[in-house]
Amino acid sequence: MLNSKWFLEVSTPKEVNLHALEGVLYSSVSKYQKVEILKLASFGTALVLDGKIQSAEYDEFIYHEALIQPALITSTDPKKVLIAGGGEGASVRETLKHPSIQSVSMVDLDKEVVDICKKHLTSWHQGAFDDSKVDVYYEDARGFIKESTDTFDVIILDLPEPEETGPAVNLYTSDFYEEVFEKLGPDGIVVTQATSVAVNNIGTYTTIFNSLKSVFPLVRGYWVSVPSFYTPWGFVFASKGADPLLLDKNTIGKKIAALTKKLRFYDHETHNGIFSLPKYLREAIDKETRINTDASPISFY
Amino acid sequence: MLNSKWFLEVSTPKEVNLHALEGVLYSSVSKYQKVEILKLASFGTALVLDGKIQSAEYDEFIYHEALIQPALITSTDPKKVLIAGGGEGASVRETLKHPSIQSVSMVDLDKEVVDICKKHLTSWHQGAFDDSKVDVYYEDARGFIKESTDTFDVIILDLPEPEETGPAVNLYTSDFYEEVFEKLGPDGIVVTQATSVAVNNIGTYTTIFNSLKSVFPLVRGYWVSVPSFYTPWGFVFASKGADPLLLDKNTIGKKIAALTKKLRFYDHETHNGIFSLPKYLREAIDKETRINTDASPISFY
Amino acid sequence: MLNSKWFLEVSTPKEVNLHALEGVLYSSVSKYQKVEILKLASFGTALVLDGKIQSAEYDEFIYHEALIQPALITSTDPKKVLIAGGGEGASVRETLKHPSIQSVSMVDLDKEVVDICKKHLTSWHQGAFDDSKVDVYYEDARGFIKESTDTFDVIILDLPEPEETGPAVNLYTSDFYEEVFEKLGPDGIVVTQATSVAVNNIGTYTTIFNSLKSVFPLVRGYWVSVPSFYTPWGFVFASKGADPLLLDKNTIGKKIAALTKKLRFYDHETHNGIFSLPKYLREAIDKETRINTDASPISFY
Amino acid sequence: MLNSKWFLEVSTPKEVNLHALEGVLYSSVSKYQKVEILKLASFGTALVLDGKIQSAEYDEFIYHEALIQPALITSTDPKKVLIAGGGEGASVRETLKHPSIQSVSMVDLDKEVVDICKKHLTSWHQGAFDDSKVDVYYEDARGFIKESTDTFDVIILDLPEPEETGPAVNLYTSDFYEEVFEKLGPDGIVVTQATSVAVNNIGTYTTIFNSLKSVFPLVRGYWVSVPSFYTPWGFVFASKGADPLLLDKNTIGKKIAALTKKLRFYDHETHNGIFSLPKYLREAIDKETRINTDASPISFY
Structure with missing residues (x-):
């Protein structure tokens, strides 16, 4: 039955x-x-x-470790982190594992969602919202970043997909990435979740990659498999120079050993795996010429 | 609508x-x-x-290159290959790309399936069935292997999943793997498809891994994402000593350059990616103690 | 969305x-x-x-009035009613609307279901279970009827469908109907729910009809449309002589006027409608020759 | 499976x-x-x-006999019939069974649909399109009726549902029914299919009924169960005086006997059944006060 x-x-x-x-x-x-x-x-x-x-519940650790750890491990000494989106609190949880962190600013449009997550998703946030280093702002992430007088070591974009009619459509444009660039410190890193990298549906990812590449000197793609997403999932890492591909086993191992809590997904071998893209995906990235801009937004769906 | x-x-x-x-x-x-x-x-x-x-059609190249190429690239000089299952003909197609190959024996239970694939899936087999090096046998793979007087350099197990009531239930036992071991040459390699490696459904994979480990001195796990499968997909590589982790970029590059047809998925970077398992998967493999045997078959579902 | x-x-x-x-x-x-x-x-x-x-909730009144009212309105002076099944309590509710009723015995296999219905389906039973005229027995209906020393004016069979592996498979056989016949008074009536009468799936209904006809002198079919069932639904009325087709508008009207609570579905015009079967259904009934027996149960699905 | x-x-x-x-x-x-x-x-x-x-295929006979036969049997001597919609040709087929028919005009917006039905649905139309009495026009039914200089004995409205954005939204208004009234002869009859009469979704039907009642002196509702529609289906009959409720068994029997081909669904008993509406449906019709007009179209969904 x-x-x-x-x-x-x-x-x-x-x-x-x-x-x-x-x-x-x-x-x-x-x-x-x-x-x-x-x-x-x-x-x-x-x-x-x-x-x-x-x-x-069963696989959020894969998504959230993959979203946060490569950037924070690559960053030499991350102190100030901005998270756009991430209402579940798990991105904040992963960030707080790094002892160097002094402040985490989280910006999410929807206070109701955050309140519901606080109540129902305790195994996600694990109390992260109560940490005195954490400030949560309920507003549009693009406006917040533009008007911020701060600079950040790492900015994490944990946003809804860039659907034309959705709230996040202008959070994947090169114009926005320039605004992000300006608020990053000299060793700054940004990571964005970047939708599916399935071979039959790869154009959104490669356009996000290329739009970041039009702004940042160093851009790296990586991906994971989150079973509940049903499709391989891409991320893009961009920085003013810091490069995750230069990290060796020793460095990653030491940094992980210094964390205040354990990881389940990410370590040196995982790092090597997720940054080794299959051939067809690298070729698709190389061939991509589109840049998503405020003036000429790309219709992905 | x-x-x-x-x-x-x-x-x-x-x-x-x-x-x-x-x-x-x-x-x-x-x-x-x-x-x-x-x-x-x-x-x-x-x-x-x-x-x-x-x-x-859109992603079979990922599955079939992943099934065939790691074994054939790792094998020093593969001449004789046995494929159990693989009715589409794409496993044969990938095998024939290697110029050293002298014979491919394919054993599939269901002649009707093979005939239908020959007719409808031409982009899969690409005429591979017509190659004079290829012989197709329509019988039970286990019986065929047991009674074979041949030895093979590589045996590929492209089989249905080990469902209790399915035709392949006894093609994932250590008893069967011993029979496979006997028909492999001194540098022989076997690869089996090994079902999902999703974190919420990982026990079948780790048991297959462990059952091969009870027979073969060297066992390596690897995995890919085939979008139409909707779940990350595992393979197990086992050998009498040959080790894919020892292959360097140069060796893989030379071997691929010598192939008679191009690859879309597999190359050195892909090789590194697929053999780098995420931490939770390595831990699950390490913890697994079950061995699937003819006498005590494990109920996976 | x-x-x-x-x-x-x-x-x-x-x-x-x-x-x-x-x-x-x-x-x-x-x-x-x-x-x-x-x-x-x-x-x-x-x-x-x-x-x-x-x-x-929205259409149970159609089903339950159709199940109960034609029999109780046709019965001259119903005092004792037996309901097999009917855990929701709505069949009891409809029965208790008749002021002549002195006792209602309900037999349902599954006490847990009845308890859950008592708690959650108050708009169904409307307190009927608390009426002192009502006794509920938790056992197999066939055994209960066979061993009963009572006779009844009306027996209502509100049973699960006669699926081969289901609990009600032997509650649709002529053998059972003979046991029912014996426990009915001289003017006794039995009504059974009798599954779909959809033109593409009509054989179960006509076999139930024919099996009752092999035991009872008078058998009438009727049907209703219960939207949540998605298919027209059949009932069979059988008696030792009482005939719903002989009821005139006046008689039905008077009897309904005497009820202690109102009806929403059933009245004289509804009565005429539900007993007027479409031509193809009457022809299918006429052509049916199968009789469902304990010894040779008919496989309906 | x-x-x-x-x-x-x-x-x-x-x-x-x-x-x-x-x-x-x-x-x-x-x-x-x-x-x-x-x-x-x-x-x-x-x-x-x-x-x-x-x-x-299995139940179109129920729908099409129900749509056509009550009107044509009630009509004293139907000669000229107009069918709006009905691309399958089954409404024409049913109409041609009446020997008195001299002409059938069918108006369907979509010539492609009619052509496809001619080719694939031969058991529906049974060659009806080839009958010399039949003319098919591919245009909007409302415009055709308005501009027609003919009068008809029976007009059949076999139209898509009155969805706001659909092509038939203005073919269920009292304004349209007035235009229909003008093109009917002195004994004229119109029948429209009138969507579901499920108790949980009854408002569209009662509004169509009431809109016809605002124009025609005599209006009757009837309904059938077409299993593939999954919900009881309503029709409305309206006329300048002819009344299906006055037909007796004898009259219906004689008229059916004179048809050139047999019926499977409709006869005298079926007629009685389908015109006997259940109590809740009659009450809903009585309570309905809305009239659907061109100026104030009612949003049904």
Whole structure:
């Protein structure tokens, strides 16, 4: 007998996934989006925004370690970090593992989502929101960055996908990346989540990569497999010079040993794996010529 | 308006996927299984056996290069190759790219499937079945290997998953791997496809790994992301001593340059990526103690 | 944006329905079956057993009035009623509307289901279980009827479908109907729910009809449309002589006027409608020759 | 193992149905809509427009006899019939069974659909399009009726549902019904298909009923169950005086006996059944006060 209750996720108009649903922990509509906390048979508790899984209990550690650790391990001595998005609090959690951190600023548009995550996703944030080094701002990330008088060692872009009608469409343009560049310190690093790198759907990733490359002197792609996302997931690392490919086993090992809490996904071998892109992906990046700009936004879907 | 025609794939009792269906190229029931050739909006033409995608036009190159090339590149001078399963002919295609090859024996239970693939999946096999070096046998792979008087340089196990009621349940046991060991030459290598390595569903992979380790002196795990599989996919490489981790960039580059046809997925950087397992996967392999045997088969699902 | 949460109902292996799911009020597995109380967007609260809707808030009145009222209105002076199945309590509720009723015996296999219904389906039973005329027995209906020393004016069979592996398979045989016949008074009536009467799936209904006809002198078919069932639904009325087709408008009107509570579905015009079967259904009944017996049970699915 | 290929029908945003798909006979996009001819396991060949079943092989006889026969049997001597919509040709087929018919005018917007039906749905039209009494016009039905200089004995409205953005939204208004009234002869009858009469979704039907009642002196509702529609289906009959409720068994029997071809669904008992509405439906009709007009169209969904 097939399960009776399902969470239906319209991944694309051509791919629809049904996840067996064990319970509904929360469901409402915030000012910006539909917010659900669902208990899924395969992936545990999951945060679902506008019908799409943002992260899930069993594998969020893969996504969040991959989003945060390569940048913070590559950074020589990260003190000030800005996180755009990341309402679950897991990006803040990963950042706080680094003993050098002095302040984490998190900017998320939707206070309701953050409040719900604080309540329901305790295994994600693990109390990170209560740390005195952490300040949370509820506003548009682009405006916040533009008006900030601070500079940051690392900026993390943990944003919704660049859908034309979505709230994050102008957070993937070269114009925005220039504004990010200006607020980074001399050794500054930015990492953005960068959607799927599936071979049949690779153009969004390569355009984000290329748009960062039009602004930053050093850009590196990497990727992971987060099972609940159902598709290989890309990130782009960009910096004023710091290069994750120059890190050796020893350096990574020492830095990880100094962390205040353990990692489950990331270490030296993982680092080598995720920065070694398959041939077709490197070729697609090399061939990409599009740059996403405010004036000529690219329609990805 | 959502698409009207869908291919529904019950990946597990807890995960069901709908793929937009553009057309039905073939559909029937063979002596052993339901056989369909479907045209999917996201993945192109796909071979579907008993309701599960075996391989799809847009990404089969990832799966088949990953299955074949690490073993054949690692092998010093592969002349005789045995492929168990692999009805699409793409494993044979990849094998024939190596100029040293003198014979390829393919053993597949289901002649009907092979005949249908010959007709409908020309971009898979690319005429490989017509090569005079290739012999195809329609019988049970285990029996064939046991009774074979030949020895092989490389044996490829491209088999259905080890479901308890499926035809391949006894093709993942240490008893079978011992029979394989006996038919390998002194530098022999075996590679098996080894199901999902998703963090929430990792026990089948680690048991296959451990069962090979109980027989072979050298065992290495590697993995890829095949988008149409929806989950990261594992392979296990086992040998009498040959080690893919010892290959350097130069050696891999020279061997690839000597191939008679190009590769799209595999090269030195890809090789490094796929053999660099994430930390949680290495830990799961290390902790695994189960061995799958004929006498005490493990129930994976 | 399509709804995210769905109740998936496998109506047949060829028809699967997704109902938007607003909440999960109860979910567990009893000794006999999976029991769920779900809140459905289209039909309100619903009782779901083993993945199939039993009755739903918005239209259960159609099903239960149709199940109970034709028999009780046709019966001259019904005093003692037996209901087999009917855990929701709505069949008891409808029965108690008749002022002549002196006792209602309800026999349901699954005490857990009845307890859950008492708690969650108050708009169904409306306190009927508390009425002093009502006795509930938790046992197999066939055994209960066989061993009963009582006789009844009306017996209502509100049972699961006659699936081969289901608990009700032997509650649709002529042998059982003979046992029912023996426990009916001289003017006795039995009504059974009798599955779909859809033109493409009509054989179960006509066989149940014919099996009753092999035992009872008078048999009448009728049917209703219960939207949450997605298919026209059949009932069979059988008696030792009482005939619903002989009731005139006046008689029905007077009897309804005497009820202690109102009806929403059933009245004289409804009565005429539901007993007027479409031509193809009457022809299918006339052509049916099968009789379902304990010794030669008919495989309906 | 669940079927692999499915036709997914979004009946409403809250109800989605999956029908096992055996084959795709035709699929394209016409000037007006997506047109598919699908082979469904449960219902045989089906015409699907914009993702919704229009009629299906196994039960189209119910829908088309119900649409045509009550009007033509009630009409004293029908000679000239106009059918708006009805691209399958089955409405024409039913009309031509009446020996008194001298001309049938069919008006359908989409010539491509009619051409596809002519080719693929031969069991629907049974050659009706070739009858010399039949003329087919490819244009908007409302314009055709307004500009027609003819009068008709019976007008049949076999139209898409009155969705706000659909092509038929203004073919359910009282303004249109006035234009229809003017083109009917002194004993004229109009019948329209009138969407679902499910108790949880009854407002569209009652508004169509009431809109006709604002124009015609005599209006009668009736309904049938067409299994492939998954919901009870309503029709409204309106006339300048002719009344189907006054027909007796004898009259209906004689008229049916005179038809040139047999009926499977409709006869005297069926007639009584379909015109006997359940109590809640009559009450809903009585309570309805809305009238759908060109100036103030009612939003049904």
